[in-house]
Amino acid sequence: MKRKVSLKDIAQHVGVSTALVSYVLNNQEKEKRVGEEMAARIRKAAGELNYQPNQIAKSLKSGKTYTIGLIVADISNPYSANIARIIEDEAKRNGYTVIFGSSDENADKSWDLINVLLNRQVDGFIIAPSEDSESQILYLKENNIPVVLIDRYFPSVPANYVAIDNCKAAYEAVMHLIRNGYRRIGMITYKTKLFHLQERVKGYQKAIEDSNLLDDQSLIKEARESNLKEEVQQQIDELLSLSEPIDALFFASNKLAVNGLKHIKNLKIMVPEKLAIVGFDETEAYDLYHCPITYVKQPMLELGRSAVKLLLDVIKDDSVKDISNLDTELIIRESSGNKK
């Protein structure tokens, strides 16, 4: 590699002291003593000579790396990818870069990632925590490592988070189906202890209760992530072959909905005539299904930006405490049209 341009090189080029160049390029207090014109000349020379500050040496001095560790469930899921993109943009706007990893909804993998990122001396974490990772969040908190949870949180673990109001989101989705005349509404969710998914079930149940519909537990199905495709298919078959079959189906995630819709399409079930559908989160597949799918839209931009903002606040001042349960929007389309 070519020898790196040093502060001394810039100083010689401009004809000033190395100390002065250092003051200007490190944006230190004393810069105020340097005239604006001189500061501009030094900056211009640094640019022309292609000066690259050594971030590692700088980090050791400041104790900061200007790096955020991001742990998502799976970067190849459109939900995670969209959030990651927004966090990346917002972090960059604030002079931070993002190191990311996918936990695969696995607590062991999540713990590995946290350790790798701690070794990289990230200034803080944004984490969509996986099941059974409570102790990891507590560990970060106990060690005063800045952390903000996104999308999910644990009611038993006091931590800063940015999420949506999952109960309300599900309640509104199911109430919409009920208002449009559906009475036997099934729900397919994950088999998980994750609080945000349990809240979606709670919202479903509250809507059924508030509408005085039959509270039939057999209409709620739980699929395991490890065997998703097969279990979703089987559960749809079961819900459709009940003595009183379902007339509507609410999916608790985009991945569940996409798997379910593939099966419903293969079965040639007319949507919404034979079965109304509401999904959760976005996917292009909702638009291209022969009947466009109604879905719960999360405020992705606000989620991602708020999480970065909150984390940077915590990095500055570790006494900052904040939680957000943002509102969602129900995007109503043909798949949940009035029952005929």
Add this chain to the structure above:
Amino acid sequence: MKRKVSLKDIAQHVGVSTALVSYVLNNQEKEKRVGEEMAARIRKAAGELNYQPNQIAKSLKSGKTYTIGLIVADISNPYSANIARIIEDEAKRNGYTVIFGSSDENADKSWDLINVLLNRQVDGFIIAPSEDSESQILYLKENNIPVVLIDRYFPSVPANYVAIDNCKAAYEAVMHLIRNGYRRIGMITYKTKLFHLQERVKGYQKAIEDSNLLDDQSLIKEARESNLKEEVQQQIDELLSLSEPIDALFFASNKLAVNGLKHIKNLKIMVPEKLAIVGFDETEAYDLYHCPITYVKQPMLELGRSAVKLLLDVIKDDSVKDISNLDTELIIRESSGNKK
């Protein structure tokens, strides 16, 4: 934050010298002089005391950060997200973490990202280069910074890359349509100088030529990324209203195909009866379209893994030179069925 556990703490705990602990935990040559049992005891103590090596101090010493900089076009596009996931997994398997950024197909943004990542002292880059970023790749090469291009490359810039054989992939897709009886085949691609997309047009043209079909340039349309939705719609309208309208349409990317299919769905055009379709790259939307879409499938796992492997080889030995043009697979489904 709690005081970090030091090598001295571990040494006191085990009852040996700090130097010995350092030898063992830094995997240095002299470890061979330490008995295996003692090395195991030291490692166990480090684990129990939760010792975290300071990666920054280690980096200054070794000159390595064990970090890869990844620049994709847009992490929220399923193609980029899938590749990123595979690169992340493969990097982790090799003890590397990934810092990523999206260039948005914008050369200025790409240059900003390269500089941010250079400041973070990444050991090397994997880049899906954007249009007009040749000089950036040359800059990295001239400065002996390890770089591997993925998905795209510039014929004028000698660089290591892992990509697919785009010309062959498009040729096979169009030949398949011709074999199934289609004669007026349109193509929608991006308005771009990017070589890999020009190769897809070349493959299309070669198939038309080899089959002695009419080489009609008006069947090839170019949409601008900045106004994609509107231009794709308009171009489909034009192709369908020619005096001899198209009977098949080949899309050069998943994003083009998804936009096009939305319009074709709104126009209620029967696929493949009125219009056969072949897409490029994967998206769940291909599965959920009322008629499953035939598409060119890239060997994502091989692309991502090969890129990481090649980069690590280059980091070890900067004289390593390698290029790969991998084969694709045409996934044939109903949207390109025999013409009736």
